[in-house]
Amino acid sequence: MSGSPDSNIFIPDVDIWTFLFERGSKPFSNDQVIYTCSVTGRHYTYDHVRNTASKFGCALIRRWSWQKGDVLALFTPNNIDTPAITWGCQWAGGIVSPANPAYTRAELSHHLKDSGAKAVVTHKSLLNTALEAAKDAGLPRSRVILIGDERDESEQVSHFTSLLSFADSNQARVKMNPNTDLAFLVYSSGTTGLPKGVMLTHTNIVSNLAMVATVDGVMLKSKIDKVLSVLPYYHIYGLMFLIHLPIYIGVESVTMARFEIETFCSLIQENRITYTYVAPPIVLRLAKDALVDNYDLSSLRMITSGAAPLTKELILAVYQRLGIPTKQAYGLSETSPATHVQHWESWRTAMGSVGQALPNLTVKFMDLDGKETSQGEPGEIWIKGPTVFKGYLNNPVATSEAITRDGFFQTGDIGFQDVHGNLFITDRIKELIKYKGSQVAPAELEGILSTHPKVKDIAVVGVYVDAIASEVPLGYIVPVHGVVPDEGTAREIVDWLATRVVKVKQLRGGIVWIKEIPKSASGKILRRVLKADAKNDKAM
Numbered sequence: 425m426s427g428s429p430d431s432n433i434f435i436p437d438v439d440i441w442t443f444l445f446e447r448g449s450k451p452f453s454n455d456q457v458i459y460t461c462s463v464t465g466r467h468y469t470y471d472h473v474r475n476t477a478s479k480f481g482c483a484l485i486r487r488w489s490w491q492k493g494d495v496l497a498l499f500t501p502n503n504i505d506t507p508a509i510t511w512g513c514q515w516a517g518g519i520v521s522p523a524n525p526a527y528t529r530a531e532l533s534h535h536l537k538d539s540g541a542k543a544v545v546t547h548k549s550l551l552n553t554a555l556e557a558a559k560d561a562g563l564p565r566s567r568v569i570l571i572g573d574e575r576d577e578s579e580q581v582s583h584f585t586s587l588l589s590f591a592d593s594n595q596a597r598v599k600m601n602p603n604t605d606l607a608f609l610v611y612s613s614g615t616t617g618l619p620k621g622v623m624l625t626h627t628n629i630v631s632n633l634a635m636v637a638t639v640d641g642v643m644l645k646s647k648i649d650k651v652l653s654v655l656p657y658y659h660i661y662g663l664m665f666l667i668h669l670p671i672y673i674g675v676e677s678v679t680m681a682r683f684e685i686e687t688f689c690s691l692i693q694e695n696r697i698t699y700t701y702v703a704p705p706i707v708l709r710l711a712k713d714a715l716v717d718n719y720d721l722s723s724l725r726m727i728t729s730g731a732a733p734l735t736k737e738l739i740l741a742v743y744q745r746l747g748i749p750t751k752q753a754y755g756l757s758e759t760s761p762a763t764h765v766q767h768w769e770s771w772r773t774a775m776g777s778v779g780q781a782l783p784n785l786t787v788k789f790m791d792l793d794g795k796e797t798s799q800g801e802p803g804e805i806w807i808k809g810p811t812v813f814k815g816y817l818n819n820p821v822a823t824s825e826a827i828t829r830d831g832f833f834q835t836g837d838i839g840f841q842d843v844h845g846n847l848f849i850t851d852r853i854k855e856l857i858k859y860k861g862s863q864v865a866p867a868e869l870e871g872i873l874s875t876h877p878k879v880k881d882i883a884v885v886g887v888y889v890d891a892i893a894s895e896v897p898l899g900y901i902v903p904v905h906g907v908v909p910d911e912g913t914a915r916e917i918v919d920w921l922a923t924r925v926v927k928v929k930q931l932r933g934g935i936v937w938i939k940e941i942p943k944s945a946s947g948k949i950l951r952r953v954l955k956a957d958a959k960n961d962k963a964m
């Protein structure tokens with residue numbers, strides 16, 4: 425068992441509002457710009473966000489008799505109004521439940537019903553889906569509200585700013601019990617099955633914010649650094665690093681609604697962005713996409729990647745091409761999210777690692793028999809600490825299966841730790857390929873194959889063959905533009921890999937050429953989608 429190598433930090437026993445907006449002192453002024461919209465140039469200061477949030481919270485109580493524990497769903501692309509809406513809801517004692525903006529009507533209505541949402545906040549671009557889903561979930565039209573440009577207010581629904589007139593300075597903020605009251609109901613990415621409703625308390629979020637700030641909060645400087653916020657706000661990674669961290673440390677965050685390589689690069693160039701949080705698919709594009717050469721990205725001093733495995737090879741490829749270092753962070757929705765964040769200087773010395781455990785956490789590595797592995801040996805990662813979630817929504821069985829009696833959350837991920845406490849993620853238990861009694865990690869093969877000059881993108885899955893071999897690794901490959909996706913190229917890549925890995929890890933299933941690798945909005949390869957069709961796909 426290992427605790428954090430850093431000494432534990434003091435985490436105040438307060439709710440999110442108190443932590444962010446009733447601080448004794450902070451290292452920046454109230455007029456510090458925190459959120460800037462990359463499309464309109466509109467920006468919000470710390471003061472503006474705090475004032476708008478308290479007014480919105482007050483209006484929720486006055487206009488809708490908002491009760492403690494009521495859920496507000498968010499269904500919108502990244503938008504600079506989201507932070508104030510979020511903390512406004514919590515000001516009124518509410519719980520915020522962000523939904524994936526790519527949801528269909530049926531998926532959103534399921535989200536609204538499952539979370540028990542009392543209202544939904546949306547953006548003009550998604551209004552029709554929001555209205556239809558609200559209707560399915562039994563929410564009146566008056567409970568659908570718009571954020572974004574005020575001119576978008578339609579006859580159908582009001583803009584949130586028109587609710588603000590109901591605010592009343594005599595209304596008191598709802599006091600929360602940070603340890604037991606929920607702040608967020610987030611949904612996991614649905615990589616291994618259906619997304620799960622994850623209940624996070626105020627203490628969970630305050631703790632993670634304080635813990636993450638011990639690393640990135642030390643390196644990012646108010647008035648000097650600028651963060652490009654491209655990851656989706658609705659996912660816990662964006663929620664923590666792009667909504668909470670900037671306002672806690674006083675750094676400007678420039679918001680993008682969705683990733684697109686040219687816009688991403690031109691925003692870095694125009695805004696002299698110094699830092700960005702991404703997932704591996706963006707690192708892959710930075711390493712391989714020819715369009716990147718058209719931009720000056722020299723203002724970027726570091727990139728953090730998280731949400732899915734990233735290998736040393738890709739980190740090196742970006743560094744060699746652009747001179748930009750990439751470090752990593754690791755976490756889960758259930759741990760609010762970050763458990764490990766790499767220190768800036770160790771991107772090079774511990775390349776490929778996700779860093780050391782954050783303070784106040786205890787980490788164990790467990791073998792299949794439920795015993796701790798010896799130092800340096802891989803095992804399932806178990807985590808204990810103040811950021812471990814309260815449970816899965818309406819699912820006490822799944823909760824008790826995930827959290828042990830003595831409070832360890834079993835992550836389902838496998839990793840090992842070097843002598844300096846740097847964690848290396850090997851793979852997910854559910855995604856390991858079982859070949860003749862050996863276990864093959866698809867992420868490792870993907871990392872190596874992604875550096876092949878004819879490979880644009882890659883996913884590896886296990887395909888069942890027979891009782892002796894069990895599964896063999898099969899590669900789905902998107903070829904680089906101009907490469908002929910034929911049997912000869914497939915053989916060349918299979919042979920190339922064979923010179924780099926031991927026999928059990930070779931691509932015995934061959935290669936299927938594909939146009940695009942299915943990925944979740946949070947940046948994970950959806951292997952289960954490929955696996956479902958693997959038997960019928962024609963491998964070469």
Ligand code: ATP
Nearest residue numbers: 612613614615616731732733753754755756757849
């Ligand atoms: P679901 O639980 O619904 O199947 P999910 O686990 O992908 O989906 P999230 O909570 O968004 O949902 O993601 C957590 C997972 O992301 C971790 O369990 C881990 O597998 C993966 N992950 C996060 N960061 C990293 C990283 N730096 N390297 C490797 N894997 C990572």
Ligand code: MG
Nearest residue numbers: 612613756757
């Ligand atoms: Mg998960």
